[in-house]
Amino acid sequence: MGSDRELKQSSTATPWRVLRVASVWKQFGPASWVLRDVTLDFHAGSFTCILGPSGSGKTTLLNLLAGFDAPTRGVIAVDDVPIKGASRDRAVIFQDVSNALFPWLTSVENVEFGPRMQGLPRRVSRERALAHLALVGLDKDCEKFPYQLSGGMKQRVQIARALAAEPRILLMDEPFAALDAITRRDLQEEIIQVWTKTGKTIVFITHDLVEALLLGTRVVVVGADGSIRGDFAVTLPTVRNPADPEFMRLYAGLECILEAEVRRAKPAGGVEEPARGHRSIASPEVT
Amino acid sequence: MGPDSSSARSLGTLPAVTGRMGARHLAMTSPIRQAASAFLLILLWHGLSRLVFEPTILPSPATVLGRAVELTLAGELPRHMATSLGRILVGYSIGAILGIAVGLVISCLPWVEELLTPSLGFIRSIPPIAFVPFSIILFGIGETSKYAVIVYLVFIVLALHTTAGVHETPRIRIRAAQALGAGGAVVLLKVILPSAFPFILNGLRVGLSLSFMAVVSAELIGAQSGLGYMIMDSQTMFATDKMLVGILCLGILGALIDCSANELSRRLLARFAIPGG
Numbered sequence: 287m288g289s290d291r292e293l294k295q296s297s298t299a300t301p302w303r304v305l306r307v308a309s310v311w312k313q314f315g316p317a318s319w320v321l322r323d324v325t326l327d328f329h330a331g332s333f334t335c336i337l338g339p340s341g342s343g344k345t346t347l348l349n350l351l352a353g354f355d356a357p358t359r360g361v362i363a364v365d366d367v368p369i370k371g372a373s374r375d376r377a378v379i380f381q382d383v384s385n386a387l388f389p390w391l392t393s394v395e396n397v398e399f400g401p402r403m404q405g406l407p408r409r410v411s412r413e414r415a416l417a418h419l420a421l422v423g424l425d426k427d428c429e430k431f432p433y434q435l436s437g438g439m440k441q442r443v444q445i446a447r448a449l450a451a452e453p454r455i456l457l458m459d460e461p462f463a464a465l466d467a468i469t470r471r472d473l474q475e476e477i478i479q480v481w482t483k484t485g486k487t488i489v490f491i492t493h494d495l496v497e498a499l500l501l502g503t504r505v506v507v508v509g510a511d512g513s514i515r516g517d518f519a520v521t522l523p524t525v526r527n528p529a530d531p532e533f534m535r536l537y538a539g540l541e542c543i544l545e546a547e548v549r550r551a552k553p554a555g556g557v558e559e560p561a562r563g564h565r566s567i568a569s570p571e572v573t
Numbered sequence: 574m575g576p577d578s579s580s581a582r583s584l585g586t587l588p589a590v591t592g593r594m595g596a597r598h599l600a601m602t603s604p605i606r607q608a609a610s611a612f613l614l615i616l617l618w619h620g621l622s623r624l625v626f627e628p629t630i631l632p633s634p635a636t637v638l639g640r641a642v643e644l645t646l647a648g649e650l651p652r653h654m655a656t657s658l659g660r661i662l663v664g665y666s667i668g669a670i671l672g673i674a675v676g677l678v679i680s681c682l683p684w685v686e687e688l689l690t691p692s693l694g695f696i697r698s699i700p701p702i703a704f705v706p707f708s709i710i711l712f713g714i715g716e717t718s719k720y721a722v723i724v725y726l727v728f729i730v731l732a733l734h735t736t737a738g739v740h741e742t743p744r745i746r747i748r749a750a751q752a753l754g755a756g757g758a759v760v761l762l763k764v765i766l767p768s769a770f771p772f773i774l775n776g777l778r779v780g781l782s783l784s785f786m787a788v789v790s791a792e793l794i795g796a797q798s799g800l801g802y803m804i805m806d807s808q809t810m811f812a813t814d815k816m817l818v819g820i821l822c823l824g825i826l827g828a829l830i831d832c833s834a835n836e837l838s839r840r841l842l843a844r845f846a847i848p849g850g
Contacts, residue, residue, distance in 0.1 A: 382745055
């Protein structure tokens with residue numbers, strides 16, 4: 287396809303090295319820290335899965351990365367330039383796709399929103415939108431409205447819309463959590479293809495351990511108290527098999543940490559554990 | 574029919590099927606039902622005028638129909654109707670545009686909104702007819718005082734509906750637009766306004782039927798033309814047949830306006846593919 291060349295070109299247009307989260311703390315209201323001293327580097331072209339129990343501040347971290355919200359302390363910067371508000375540099379893909387899409391626009395009109403915002407002429411925007419819809423296999427449904435599409439197709443439209451804005455970084459907030467198992471599997475394969483074809487940097491939030499290991503080149507675990515509990519490099523091939531011994535080894539290690547975190551998130555008998563008590567459990571793992 | 578099919582759209586695939594079937598069921602029986610209902614009303618009216626009241630007090634349906642034809646041919650009825658509709662058109666348009674604009678602006682300024690909304694809600698609860706004498710004192714006996722009553726009513730309804738619609742805009746939709754490079758004004762016009770559209774449309778519908786009520790109120794007091802005036806004038810002349818022509822005209826016009834507004838909003842919502850509304 288001619289569109290493939292176009293997609294590759296666009297992603298290499300703006301070279302950059304690293305999205306850096308440096309000692310970030312985030313507080314909502316007095317004495318409620320959602321993120322504690324988070325330091326992470328996201329390198330260009332990486333696919334990082336951020337894993338954690340619900341309520342662990344994963345989405346808060348993503349909102350900070352997107353620029354929807356500012357950290358209480360610490361800095362988030364791309365190549366040492368602190369981010370200021372939302373930007374088309376960092377496209378976001380939300381779980382609640384019905385609300386994220388513009389329901390009054392067709393698929394192709396949704397996707398060309400980004401290019402139009404960049405001031406591209408209508409014809410160019412349309413071409414770019416169609417190329418990205420083709421990338422996610424929706425070129426036949428480009429004139430349909432979101433309500434005429436299934437949940438999986440809507441999520442594909444959202445992915446195409448994010449890509450058409452030509453961001454450096456794709457931020458995905460549990461994008462497949464609301465889909466059925468088969469559709470989810472399809473889209474997981476799809477996003478790997480998107481990643482290999484476009485070379486985008488992806489930060490992918492999930493609470494699903496298998497999903498994290500199927501997708502990421504790296505898995506970061508956020509603890510129940512909002513601190514980083516583990517940071518694993520995943521050296522498996524792009525197409526993965528859950529029966530692979532290395533996959534299973536990583537799974538077992540991560541499961542241990544996650545289980546401890548889930549237990550910490552819901553302390554038995556309603557007694558709140560001291561927030562920083564178990565810090566030592568996490569650190570000995572692989573980096 | 575209108576509300577049925579629009580709610581069907583909001584409920585996704587499965588309920589939509591039953592909703593559509595329900596609508597078809599209604600559509601098949603409703604003309605028969607409507608005809609039967611109208612026939613019953615006319616029969617009752619005829620019986621009352623024959624058996625209970627004097628014909629001068631309650632003329633028979635046939636007399637009123639004859640009078641309606643007479644008034645139409647003489648041009649009097651069309652003239653009054655045109656006057657009333659013209660007032661609605663002017664007052665409603667001004668009120669709607671002002672209401673939507675002010676609604677959008679105040680919903681972007683939380684403190685202004687907090688300050689204004691309770692007062693708007695309070696004024697909204699006052700029946701429009703109570704404002705007619707006051708409007709005449711403020712704006713005189715001419716057209717302005719009639720427009721003013723309609724404008725004020727429609728304005729408040731639309732300002733309230735618009736702010737409600739703005740607040741119903743999903744936050745992630747706004748964020749999605751921002752992450753695609755949209756700035757403040759673009760978000761307002763291309764994301765928030767269309768998201769609020771079903772609410773605004775509903776406000777436009779409510780405002781239209783209210784402006785219909787308001788124009789009649791305004792014409793009953795201190796007017797020289799319009800359907801309301803015609804009814805009031807018939808009272809002083811003791812021409813009950815003419816009065817009934819006026820009343821029935823209002824009923825038919827109101828129903829027609831309501832029906833077409835419902836149909837139009839249904840089509841617009843379908844075109845905009847927005848669930849609910």
